[in-house]
Amino acid sequence: MTVAETLSVGDAPISADRVLLTLDRVAKRYTRGREIVTIFDDLSLDINAGDFVSVMGPSGSGKTTLLNLLGGLDRPDAGAIIFDGAPIQGLSQSQLSAWRSRDVGFVFQFYNLMAHMSACRNVELPLLLSKMNRNERRRRVETALDIVGLLDRKRHKPRQLSGGQQQRVAIARALVADPKLILADEPTGDLDRATATEILEMLQLLNRDLGKTIVMVTHDPAAANYSTRQLHLDKGQFQERRDE
């Protein structure tokens, strides 16, 4: 059984060039005191299944807000976000939670692992939201840790791992439930160059070999070069450069 088969929950594979995620005229505003700050107004974007999209932009351009919207952690003030053909902005909190647990994996800049849990328990967390039995969960956790090369560290707690290793555990956690979409917020922002390269190569592998759709926010042009599609977000609009 291949790694992809092991992690598959049984959905039909997503074919490339099919639109997985659409932002349709999305607007997002914040109130700061009496001032209303517009982050985006009329922002539109299609992300195809199998894309590895990097989003760059100056601080305050709304990169993280974009990621929060894509992950259903925040709601747009106007417009629609359509995932796999279904709008998500109207879902209730519990429906959004269920959707995230099923379809979205998250990778954070500071890993956000549970400090008191071993690597395998951290990776297992998303699977607690499924109906999988213990053996199935263990098999998946081991496969995910194997993919990121940390199976031999499965009993280690985060403090016993290097930063790069912790981020690999976080990637395994994002991967283990076989989501269609992985959202990564500055995944290499806290790592040295060599380790960052390892992590980026790993994300590239997930995209290329496992067909995961990835949206990565980064400040680092070198990191963006690992993506297949680079977006620059500034003044509420995208500018795009496609990797040929």
Added chain:
Amino acid sequence: MNDFALMLSGLAQKKIRTILISFSILIAFFIFVVLSAFQTSLSGTSDTGIENRLVVMNKISPTQSLPVAYNQRLQTLPGIQDVSYFQWFGGYYQDQKATITTYAVDPESFVRINSDLSLPSEQVEAFLNQRDSVMIGRALADANGWGLGQRLPLSSNIWRREDGGYTWSVIVRAIFEEPVTGISDDWAFVHFAYFDDARAFAKDHVSTFLLETVDASQNPQIIQSIELEFQNSHAEVKAVTQAAYAASFINQTADFGAVLIGVTLASFFSILLITATAMAGAIAERSNEIAVLKTLGFTSPRIGRIVVGETLLLTIIGGGLGIGAAWFAVDALRNADQFFSTMTITPMTLASTFAMVVGLGISAAAIPALNAMRIDVISVFQKD
């Protein structure tokens, strides 16, 4: 791993804090259970077999006596099955400080009413047939090395004999093995007639009548009829249930029930505040972890349930250990001193304690759980 493992893991994060809070809860419930057991022993409610027993004493004071002739009149009243009577002897053996709880009893009715005393029938016969007999409990016999047939000079620090002495010579003719309701196994019982014939004053008078009624549910009416029967006599009586009689002793110095409730409420609310504050602090410290769980797809109600479960687990661990420690302490007290021999942890005490443990857990978890459910993922990650 499951949600229970997450609860355990939450508790394990700050072991010292968890241990200290558990210990506070342990102490609170330990005190509550021990005091409850003590109150149970005082009120006599630990035994369900005495509801149909009434105690009749002088209306003015339990220290005032009643004519022993009331015995016949009490027996004729409706609803009364049996009547016995006794007089506090105030005994000691050789040394006035070596007091022995001793009663002068009517032997036949005493044996009838206390038919659950464990001793051979030949000893019962011997006790009944010889007026200078004394029946003692096994603990008293063992403590003094006394055996059957042994003659004892049993002295009273209250009653003087007609011959000027204070000592009644009695022979041990019966030894009961275990304490029973209302009777400790370090007590002694002598014949009332043997005692009364020799004492210099208050002859033909007793301090207390002990009655058995046919139907405990009729006790209020029977009590009324007893008190009416002796109204306007030279020695009016007061009748109470045996449980109320036992409780009245301790209530002479303090309302023990009120003390127990006060102590319990104070400790309950202290522990509630301590636990709730500690859990609220723990949740605040773990807001990042909770935000991560929410991001992964854990719903707010599920996170709330995990926090409630974690707090409940904490109180159950502390409360459970407290109940266990109290169990051993009550057992040790029972064996150490006869004064505590009737202390009992009743099923009702266990049930009410467990309900309090659960109530504490849920109450203490309410605000922390609400805080955890309200954690806003975006705000938490922005702080990073």
